[in-house]
């Protein structure tokens with residue numbers, strides 16, 4: 001059997017086979033557990049840092065902040081660096097604020113959940129992405 005022959009192969013070949021077998025696992029776990037940077041590493045000021053807490057509590061389960069991959073909702077990486085959101089709406093505080101307050105299709109609204117300060121902090125944080 002091929003697998004058995006593999007283990008009677010010379011030692012360097014065996015460890016190579018082992019590494020090859022492990023590689024996808026290593027790559028996969030590295031992608032899934034992106035190392036979380038501290039607020040300081042990200043250069044966040046206190047307002048942006050508290051916006052990050054809001055994001056972690058209410059948004060992170062559906063949106064990625066530091067990857068362009070979509071989750072349940074579109075990635076928010078660089079959302080204010082482009083002229084338009086993926087929905088085609090202009091990428092500005094008014095439009096993004098409305099989406100956050102009132103929701104949009106499968107996204108719930110947070111107007112009743114977040115106060116003015118939390119919303120302002122959240123927007124300040126989203127500008128850092």
Ligand code: HEC
Nearest residue numbers: 058059062072073074085086087096099104105106107110
């Ligand atoms: C249950 C999942 C879910 C949660 C929680 C959620 N969203 Fe969303 N969000 C979505 C979906 C789905 C869309 C796409 C809506 C559409 O079809 O236009 C979206 C769209 C958006 C958009 C527009 C993006 C674009 O490119 O058009 C922004 C901005 C946004 N969400 C921010 C947030 C923020 C900030 C929070 C936390 C307060 C949050 N979302 C929480 C699911 C979610």
